[in-house]
Amino acid sequence: MxxxxxxxxxxxxxxxxxxxxxxxxxxxxxxxxxxxxxxxxxxxxxxxxxxxxxxxxxxxxxxxxxxxxxxxxxxxEDLGFIATREFYENKIRQGKPFNVELIQQKLDDLNTGKGQTxxxxxxxxxxxxxxxxxxxx
The missing domain is CATH 3.30.370.10 (Barstar-like)
Known part of the structure; x- marks a missing residue:
C-alpha cells in the first residue's frame, strides 16, 4: 500500500x-x-x-x-513521580466512583518503580x- x-x-x-x-x-x-x-x-x-x-x-x-x-x-518533572503519587492518593481518599483496589495497585506499582507517571x-x-x-x- x-x-x-x-x-x-x-x-x-x-x-x-x-x-x-x-x-x-x-x-x-x-x-x-x-x-x-x-x-x-x-x-x-x-x-x-x-x-x-x-x-x-x-x-x-x-x-x-x-x-x-x-x-x-x-x-x-512536573507530572512525574510526586504528582502521580498525589493523583492516586487523592482518588483513593475520594473513594467512589473510583476503583480503589485498582488505584492502590497502580500506586504500589509506582512506588516500586514499575508504574507509569x-x-x-x-x-x-x-x-x-x-x-x-x-x-x-
Whole structure:
C-alpha cells in the first residue's frame, strides 16, 4: 500500500510545557489548543484520550496531525513521580466512583518503580492514536 501522507500536510498542534505545572493546568492547556471555540473542556485522562479522536475540536477524525510538546522535560518533572503519587492518593481518599483496589495497585506499582507517571500516561495516550505523531522538545 502506497503511503501518500506528507508531513507538510499535517496539522501542527503545540502544547507548551511552560504554560502548566500540574495535571489540571495541562487539561487547561490542551483544552485551549485542541478545543478552542467549543464549550467542552478536558478534565480527565479519558477525556483527553477522547478529544484525540478528533471531530469536535481543531482537527477531524483520523486527520494526520503532529503534536509538538515544548518544554517536555519540565512537564516530565512536573507530572512525574510526586504528582502521580498525589493523583492516586487523592482518588483513593475520594473513594467512589473510583476503583480503589485498582488505584492502590497502580500506586504500589509506582512506588516500586514499575508504574507509569502521569507524563508517561499522557505520552502513551497520545501515541495510541495512529494518526498523531508526537514530538517532545
Amino acid at each position: 502506497l503511503n501518500t501522507s506528507n508531513n507538510n500536510t499535517r496539522k501542527m498542534i503545540v502544547i507548551h510545557g511552560g504554560h502548566f505545572s500540574s495535571l489540571q493546568e495541562f487539561y487547561e492547556e490542551v483544552s485551549s489548543v485542541l478545543m478552542k471555540d467549543t464549550d467542552w473542556k478536558v478534565g480527565t485522562l479519558d477525556g483527553f484520550d477522547d478529544i484525540l479522536y478528533g471531530d469536535f475540536g481543531v482537527f477531524e477524525n483520523n486527520e494526520e496531525i503532529v503534536i509538538v510538546w515544548k518544554e517536555s522535560g519540565k512537564s516530565k 502521569l507524563f508517561e500516561i499522557l505520552v502513551e495516550i497520545i501515541e495510541s492514536h495512529a494518526n498523531i505523531s508526537l514530538m517532545l522538545e
